[in-house]
Amino acid sequence: MASPSSALQSEIDALCSTARWCYARGWVPATSGNFSVRSIDGPAERIFITPSGLDKGFVAPSDLLEVDKEGQPVASRARPSAETSLHLVLYRARPEARASLHVHTVCNTLVSAHYAPAPHVPITDYEILKGLSGVSTHAHVERVPLLENTQDYLVLGRQMTETLAHYFDAHGVLLSRHGLYTWGQSVAEARRHLEALEFLFEIEGRRLSAGPGFASNRGE
Amino acid sequence: MASPSSALQSEIDALCSTARWCYARGWVPATSGNFSVRSIDGPAERIFITPSGLDKGFVAPSDLLEVDKEGQPVASRARPSAETSLHLVLYRARPEARASLHVHTVCNTLVSAHYAPAPHVPITDYEILKGLSGVSTHAHVERVPLLENTQDYLVLGRQMTETLAHYFDAHGVLLSRHGLYTWGQSVAEARRHLEALEFLFEIEGRRLSAGPGFASNRGE
């Protein structure tokens, strides 16, 4: 990894710290999940991303893999994760994004399993929605697009491109029975989106498991 | 922030420690929540409160915003959170209060979502009720007032003023699908109330999700 600028280094540190925090919460078990930041300040766009198979509980800046915007490694021999391509799709579809987080949690797995094959999970009427950038009221309806899981990353990349265009103001994308992708203009914003969405998925997961006698989802 | 007295500084340290502890438990996700202490010992009443948008996992005394009893910043440029006005309402309605805590938890969200639009959540027959100041028996019926959520803080402030007058011995107020406000004569007392109420909300949340075959809420 080339020596990055001080601002980029700070974002890389924040990314690794966020990855370790996610591991401690059980959100990236069994070396799952991946995390990246994008730099557009140098002569060429660069993505710094966690490599395949790494235990996220111990990730450090020197573990990150530097790739160009086509996903080709720059000065590194580590193998990019197959899911690197989805980070690239995200960065193309969201030009303002500088950080992208992908986690596998019990609650997002339960929620996506329950709602599939619906095209999105609707969530509304919770104050925490204001943790999503641009949302100023609990009355906002957040539609989290939901894609069917597949091992064909070419297909998945195309579907994610279409979905991000269609749900132009979405803050995250769910892969069914797989996990969540979210992003932000900084690691801090991406992490805020992650915390808000996972809080909502935990509420939704508990609500669903309570049966029809419990509070309804006002977004449906 | 002016240099506060040693006793006040100690309360401010306890407040920040409590905020970080709440973050670690997932009770103030996505920069939500706010925390304050009130000083009435100097020449004029002062409130020291967490600023808008700060990640509560890292809050330190120097991050706090000092405002007067009308909510006007004193010697600081940080923007007071919109919810600062609710802390001021609380301090007016509860003259003995010196600390106020506001958290968003999965369990208080579920409980308030379930009981709304009832005017309060009734809780009784739990030993932990004795963690609330002035309560000496599990037979006490704690009625936690429940307000509908709104982004109109003027309306919310008026409703909270009325509610705190009506429920004159309440230890906390719920905003529906939003969060809990609680307070105390010190940070330690406010935190004790927070721990007792959230413990009760977790029990109530699990009881509700169990359906009609499980233990009933004897307070209803």
Place this chain on the structure above:
Amino acid sequence: MASPSSALQSEIDALCSTARWCYARGWVPATSGNFSVRSIDGPAERIFITPSGLDKGFVAPSDLLEVDKEGQPVASRARPSAETSLHLVLYRARPEARASLHVHTVCNTLVSAHYAPAPHVPITDYEILKGLSGVSTHAHVERVPLLENTQDYLVLGRQMTETLAHYFDAHGVLLSRHGLYTWGQSVAEARRHLEALEFLFEIEGRRLSAGPGFASNRGE
């Protein structure tokens, strides 16, 4: 507190460490719970117990209150908790006990609320039962006696005395919608009983909340 022997000091350290560990797990919220060790090695029996109202997250050996076997403070001005009398009852009923732990957990509260007013909670057919001293098979039926909660500690003390005589091989006692008392010949044994019983209460709490379609309690 007089300077205790090295072995006693080690038990006192283990007791405080266990109390802080319980606090971190949310098992003694809002200054609830109490913890004691008994010394019979000196000229007179002594109990070292956590004082009333203390936050268990920060308890240190110097916080403990030394009382005689009637509960009278020895060389200390701190107020013994009303529940000190139940520790004394336990030590009288279980001569081999040297440590006693009392916690308020979400799961033991739910389980006791569900089974009351039955005289005991029956638990069998779990391997973890072997964590209870003297139990060598999962087929063991542990009957955890269940007492109705009351603020009359004289009545409660008498009932606990009778219950401990009747359930002569019990490893813990539940107070309904209140908490658990458990004990051991050392802090380590008492903590092992605590961990085993709370694990079983968590399983039982989750099983109950699942409704009739889920695994049944084979002990009923």
Place this chain on the structure above:
Amino acid sequence: MASPSSALQSEIDALCSTARWCYARGWVPATSGNFSVRSIDGPAERIFITPSGLDKGFVAPSDLLEVDKEGQPVASRARPSAETSLHLVLYRARPEARASLHVHTVCNTLVSAHYAPAPHVPITDYEILKGLSGVSTHAHVERVPLLENTQDYLVLGRQMTETLAHYFDAHGVLLSRHGLYTWGQSVAEARRHLEALEFLFEIEGRRLSAGPGFASNRGE
């Protein structure tokens, strides 16, 4: 314990670290669980295993018991756990295995209690299945064999031998209402299998407790 090679020492350190991590998560309560590594690099095969009755929250390399492939202690007086025999059975049935982990969790207990007396728990269509070695798609059906619990370890050893032969590609074995055995070619691989399987058991436990209205298990 004889002075092991540097590579073996590194595995022993990782094993103890994993055991302490499991304790912190509540996966080996009340001194339950056991953990081992196998060395085949010296003149004779050796197993290094946690002794009976040890609190796994504090296990250090010097606590481990060294036994030969028949389970006889080598240069040590500590008592091997009765479950040592199951580790030996596992190592015989899986020649490539170098580490074996056994935990008691709330979720694996609930899941095994629910599915018994079925011969296995079927799990499919979750991305996290790819955390299991050799699995490259979420469409994989993992069948986790399920044995009835017994205190007769000779019987259990024979049944586990048969089960491991029949389920030749299984990554773990459940003992009903008891716990999970999993293994790997290294401590890191065994831990990855543990994290993946327990994540799946937590999802399955929550799904089951939600009743028929929730997402179905596509593996059934």
